[in-house]
Amino acid sequence: MSVAAAKVSVVSPTVSDSPAAVHARLRGVTRVFRLPKGELHALGPVDLDLGRGEFFSVVGPSGCGKSTLLDILAGLSRPQAGTAEFEGRSIQDVPDGVGVVFQEDASFPWLSVRDNVAFGLRRAGVDPAEIERRVDYAIGFMGLKDFASSYPVQLSGGMRQRVCIARTLVMQPRLILLDEPFGALDQQTRLLMGDELLRLWRETGATVLLITHALDEAAMLSDRVGVMSTRPGTFIDFVETGWERNRDSRVVSTPHFGDITARLWEKLRVEALKIMSSGKA
């Protein structure tokens, strides 16, 4: 596996000057939750530019607002301050062209794998022949062919997560948001699912934002990794990995992978220690 950049390049935590094509943009995004005991400043202010077709990962200590950031991009949550844009338009509700895969198993147990995958397309009133075509493709792509008529309860956690990814994939999203999608899976399955994800990313040309707590996952999969601080979460570092587009999980054996992971941990360790010393971990 060749490595494009021999050294990890580190970009300052400020936003890089407008990339060629910005697909999604956050400016001064802040989220505060009102709780019975007072306010909880969960996130921000955060600035972020996602380049079109970029694979971007977010790592950060637990409770730093990573999922909140994803919710804002998905239109599931509104920021109190700042702006969130997707394809030049302000994000109000869930925007067309955005697909989300959650950490929890979101497959519908009352539907077969095939019906699960076709679910969104059917509700959207897509032509049945087109549904067939896209569902067949997605089921084949995610290696679910032998399980098309099975029910989620008959599948392992990894297979169910594939069903959820396939259900998102058939909608042909241009921005795919993944909230720790492999968090509940074992290490080997996670590496293999990472390969699947890279393949999906290359084939669809979609922009990907991956939330993860696994440094190795972020280092192996991403073009760029954003490191977040403890709450209220802000980006304290952006690390460009410099991998070539045609990469897979075998990059973990390269020294460069170690460099990236070390760089991420160096930044994250300080934040994780803050949490530990505050007794929240």
Place this chain on the structure above:
Amino acid sequence: MPKFVGTALVLISCVLLWQALHLLVGESSLASPLRTCAKLAALVVTGEFWANVAETMRAFVSAFAISLTGGILLGIVLGARRLAGNVAEPILVTLYSIPKVVLYPLVLLCFGLGISAKIAFGVMHGLIPITLFSMNAIRQMKPVYGRTAQVLRLSPTQSAFTVILPAILPEVISGVRLGFSLTLLGVLIGEMFASQRGLGFMLMSAINIGQIDTIMAVALLLTVVAVTCNSLLLLLNQRMGYR
């Protein structure tokens, strides 16, 4: 061993136990299985018996329909509104644990002697369990289903019918099973007091004149009907036992 063999063994044991008890306590206290069946066969050919069955069915069907729709709707509203649910839950649980028969005189005063009182008493028994089960079904629904419906840009109607309803259905049916038995119980108790028609009334008059075989025959019929309906609902539940 196939499942039906087990069921058959249980049934045969029950009949044997029944026969043994009959021999122990005597004809005047417990009719034998054979005599009960003979009595039931004799009863089903009389018009009076079917008039009583029809009366009970009328009250039961009305009471069950009210318990079912009211319970599910109330349960969904209370499950979706956290504050309303938190306020209503202890009240419902307390009402549920009251021996409702002590309130029957009040029911009679409110609804008068007749079918309305029986229906009301059936609803008093069946509504609360269906409400509680439906409420918990909504509360325990995985939040990720709702989020998935949102990110797939479903309309509220689509979410309700294609995500929420199938997600809560297994628990709701469990509640309906319980509600079914309790509504029937409520209607029969209602018929046993201050009523001139129905199977409950028939039971009570048989008790008054010591017709043990009639009591047993009606009890047997009710048991068979209740067990059959319950088994059908259980089967439906297992069909959907996807979690």
